[in-house]
Amino acid sequence: MKAGIYQMKPLFGKKEANLRKAETVISNLKCDLIALPELFSTGYSFISKAELGNYAEQIPGGNTTEFLVELACKNSCYIAAGLAEIENDDLYNTAVFIGPHGFIGKYRKLHLFYKEKFIFKAGNLPLQIFNMEGIKVSLIICFDWIYPEVCRSVALKGAHIVIHPSNLLKPWAQMAMRIRSVENRIFTMIANRVGVESRSGERLKFSGRSQISDPKGEILLSFPKAREAFACVDIDPAVANDKLFTPHNHLFNDRKPLMYDL
Amino acid sequence: MKAGIYQMKPLFGKKEANLRKAETVISNLKCDLIALPELFSTGYSFISKAELGNYAEQIPGGNTTEFLVELACKNSCYIAAGLAEIENDDLYNTAVFIGPHGFIGKYRKLHLFYKEKFIFKAGNLPLQIFNMEGIKVSLIICFDWIYPEVCRSVALKGAHIVIHPSNLLKPWAQMAMRIRSVENRIFTMIANRVGVESRSGERLKFSGRSQISDPKGEILLSFPKAREAFACVDIDPAVANDKLFTPHNHLFNDRKPLMYDL
Numbered sequence: 001m002k003a004g005i006y007q008m009k010p011l012f013g014k015k016e017a018n019l020r021k022a023e024t025v026i027s028n029l030k031c032d033l034i035a036l037p038e039l040f041s042t043g044y045s046f047i048s049k050a051e052l053g054n055y056a057e058q059i060p061g062g063n064t065t066e067f068l069v070e071l072a073c074k075n076s077c078y079i080a081a082g083l084a085e086i087e088n089d090d091l092y093n094t095a096v097f098i099g100p101h102g103f104i105g106k107y108r109k110l111h112l113f114y115k116e117k118f119i120f121k122a123g124n125l126p127l128q129i130f131n132m133e134g135i136k137v138s139l140i141i142c143f144d145w146i147y148p149e150v151c152r153s154v155a156l157k158g159a160h161i162v163i164h165p166s167n168l169l170k171p172w173a174q175m176a177m178r179i180r181s182v183e184n185r186i187f188t189m190i191a192n193r194v195g196v197e198s199r200s201g202e203r204l205k206f207s208g209r210s211q212i213s214d215p216k217g218e219i220l221l222s223f224p225k226a227r228e229a230f231a232c233v234d235i236d237p238a239v240a241n242d243k244l245f246t247p248h249n250h251l252f253n254d255r256k257p258l259m260y261d262l
Numbered sequence: 263m264k265a266g267i268y269q270m271k272p273l274f275g276k277k278e279a280n281l282r283k284a285e286t287v288i289s290n291l292k293c294d295l296i297a298l299p300e301l302f303s304t305g306y307s308f309i310s311k312a313e314l315g316n317y318a319e320q321i322p323g324g325n326t327t328e329f330l331v332e333l334a335c336k337n338s339c340y341i342a343a344g345l346a347e348i349e350n351d352d353l354y355n356t357a358v359f360i361g362p363h364g365f366i367g368k369y370r371k372l373h374l375f376y377k378e379k380f381i382f383k384a385g386n387l388p389l390q391i392f393n394m395e396g397i398k399v400s401l402i403i404c405f406d407w408i409y410p411e412v413c414r415s416v417a418l419k420g421a422h423i424v425i426h427p428s429n430l431l432k433p434w435a436q437m438a439m440r441i442r443s444v445e446n447r448i449f450t451m452i453a454n455r456v457g458v459e460s461r462s463g464e465r466l467k468f469s470g471r472s473q474i475s476d477p478k479g480e481i482l483l484s485f486p487k488a489r490e491a492f493a494c495v496d497i498d499p500a501v502a503n504d505k506l507f508t509p510h511n512h513l514f515n516d517r518k519p520l521m522y523d524l
Contacts, residue, residue, distance in 0.1 A: 110518050114508045127521060146445050146513065148410035149522040156523060172444050172479060179441045182434050183408050217434060246376045251408065256372050259389060260411040261418060262524055 001135070003161070003187070004031035004232030007210040007223045009195035012043030015055065019067050026071055026079065031232040033132065035191035038082035038093065038109075038142050038165040044206075045199040046084075049091060049119050056086035059094055060103040068098045076100045078132050080139055080191070082165035090121045095139040095165050097130040105130050106139075110150065113143035127153045135160050135237045142166040145173040148180070149262070155184035156252065160237035166192040168207045174222075181213035185251055186240045188213045194226055215240045263397070265423070265449070266293035266494030269472040269485045271457035274305030277317065281329050288333055288341065293494040295394065297453035300344035300355065300371075300404050300427040306468075307461040308346075311353060311381050318348035321356055322365040330360045338362045340394050342401055342453070344427035352383045357401040357427050359392040367392050368401075372412065375405035389415045397422050397499045404428040407435040410442070411524070417446035418514065422499035428454040430469045443475035447513055448502045450475045456488055477502045 006025045010018045018041045026034055038044070041064045046052035059065050064083050072079045078099045085094035085108070093109040093116060108123030109116075127150065129136045138154035140162055151162055164177060168190075177188040194208040208225040212233060223229040243251045268287045272280045280303045288296055300306070303326045308314035321327050326345050334341045340361045347356035347370070355371040355378060370385030371378075389412065391398045400416035402424055413424055426439060430452075439450045456470040470487040474495060485491040505513045 110521055111516055114510050117510050122518070123521070127523065143511070146507065147517065148414065148445055149517070149519075149524060152410065153521075153523045172441070175437055176441045176444065179434070179438045182438065183410055245408065248376050248379050249405070254373055255409065255411070256384070257411075257524065259372055259385070259415075260524075261389065261415045262411060262519065262522075 001032040001235060001237065002030070002232040003189060003212060003235050004029050004034045004230065005189060005191045005210045005212065005221065005223070006034060006036050006230040007191065007208055007228060008037055008040055008193055009228050010037070010040050010043045010193060012045065012197055013055065015041050015064070018042070019064065023071055025230045026075055026077065029230055029232055031077055033078045034232070035163045035165060035189050036079070036081035037191050037193035038095070038167045039084060040081050041083050043197060044167045045197040045202070045204060046119055047200045052084055052091055052119055053086060056084035056091050058087065059083070059085045059096055059106050065096055065098070065103060068096065069102050072098045072100050080163040080165060082141055091119060092123065093120045093141060095141050097137060097139060099132065107141065109141035109144065111143045111147055129154060129157050129159055137161045137163060139163050139165070142168060145176050151180040151184055151186070155186050159186055160240040161187040161189065164188060164190045166190055168192045169204060171207060174209050174211055177211070178213045178217050178219065181215055182217035183251070185215040185243050187215060187235055187237065194228060263294040263497060263499065264292070264494045265451060265474060265497050266291050266296045266492065267451060267453045267472045267474065267483065267485070268296060268298050268492040269453065269470055269490060270299050270302055270455055271490050272299070272302050272305045272455060274307065274459055275317065277303050277326070280304070281326065285333055287492045288337055288339065291492055291494055293339055295340045296494070297425045297427060297451050298341070298343035299453050299455035300357070300429045301346060302343050303345050305459060306429045307459040307464070307466060308381055309462045314346055314353055314381055315348065318346035318353050320349065321345070321347045321358055321368050327358055327365060330358065331364050334360045334362050342425040342427060344403055353381060354385065355382045355403060357403050359399060359401060361394065369403065371403035371406065373405045373409055391416060391419050391421055399423045399425060401425050401427070404430060407438050413442040413446055413448070417448050421448055422502040423449040423451065426450060426452045428452055430454045431466060433469060436471050436473055439473070440475045440479045440481065443477055444479040445513070447477040447505050449477060449497055449499065456490060
């Protein structure tokens with residue numbers, strides 16, 4: 001299958017323009033699976049709940065989700081993307097998984113980064129596996145990378161591919177996700193953004209370098225740090241079923257949960 | 263404090279010579295804490311329990327441990343080192359922690375690598391914290407690196423420094439231990455070996471590149487891949503008390519154990 005990433009530069013607050021950008025790339029890229037960044041349709045630097053509330057949507061049912069559903073249907077592909085969710089009065093930093101036959105599921109970011117804590121509510125849904133025609137896909141979002149428990153949890157549930165929509169600033173996630181691939185023998189896909197947002201005195205420069213790592217930690221795709229980019233690569237998700245690091249080391253069966261204090 | 267590593271090339275089966283090599287380096291290096299590789303006193307490639315049984319020792323009480331106790335006393339330092347242990351008829355791949363006033367404790371490798379499983383019994387002691395005058399030190403051994411649960415467990419118990427005596431062959435542990443430092447905000451010290459052992463048709467080339475990473479993942483010390491080396495650096499273990507990745511992200515308090523399936 002072809003797995004792709006759109007390393008996008010969302011325009012802050014310009015939802016319609018961002019959806020069009022995504023449409024153009026997805027229609028041209030011809031992937032089976034494509035990952036977009038965290039908060040791809042709105043940008044990142046919201047300064048209050050009130051401000052973000054004007055942009056957040058219901059999931060499913062909101063415009064952005066419906067737009068992605070149509071796009072996935074039209075292009076016969078699966079799409080993972082991050083967007084702002086509203087449910088009652090609560091705002092979540094959410095990622096959706098959508099297939100050619102419609103909305104499949106969502107994940108709400110468990111580990112909020114920095115000032116996101118003032119705006120978003122932390123995720124309250126279980127870490128999940130989504131079914132892509134037998135391939136097990138899971139979603140994590142941005143700062144979740146630093147918690148090895150996250151990828152471990154979904155890998156133990158059978159994830160072949162962990163998709164990681166991000167708005168990364170710091171340089172560590174690329175190395176960490178490579179190690180998440182190695183320690184769990186899974187594919188990992190970072191869909192990071194690029195560009196700069198300057199709001200309320202804080203200048204955020206997003207760090208790009210989106211990547212796909214295979215279950216042995218090899219980098220299959222790697223993007224530059226400061227430019228929009230999109231591409232896809234052929235992957236065989238079944239490779240992630242093999243947890244043998246050596247003929248005598250099955251990484252999951254050799255765990256010693258009774259000896260860990262977690 | 264000064265933390266050091268001796269990236270050693272043990273001579274297979276030449277215990278007396280290996281102890282003398284360690285003595286020479288430790289006496290010259292003048293560290294507060296020095297780490298030696300896994301199985302430093304015997305070499306690695308034992309082909310049977312019977313063969314290893316001739317070299318394994320009681321811990322404490324065996325010659326190698328007693329030798330290290332004297333060395334630590336004479337040089338007023340702490341020593342972490344890997345050696346083969348025998349208890350009743352069981353053999354363990356063990357690491358000891360020894361201070362200027364004697365034997366402090368031991369750790370038995372939990373995750374045996376490859377054919378080690380045919381010779382050693384897997385560790386059956388809890389992951390532990392050893393006290394070095396208020397600094398909390400923990401030991402893990404070689405292939406334990408691939409299990410994020412190991413460093414996480416000892417970091418949650420308060421470890422400032424994780425010492426990692428190793429006989430590494432593959433190239434991933436250096437990157438992984440750097441990430442262990444970042445995700446746990448701890449110092450990590452890989453004490454790997456160099457050299458080649460060819461026994462019973464298998465040629466093992468050990469990969470060197472010993473390193474010390476600080477709690478932000480910066481490399482403080484890094485050795486070449488194929489030569490013996492020793493050096494020490496100044497570290498401030500108290501830095502590892504600070505688990506704030508940002509002013510709003512305490513890495514341990516922000517964990518969501520109820521959401522993990524481990």
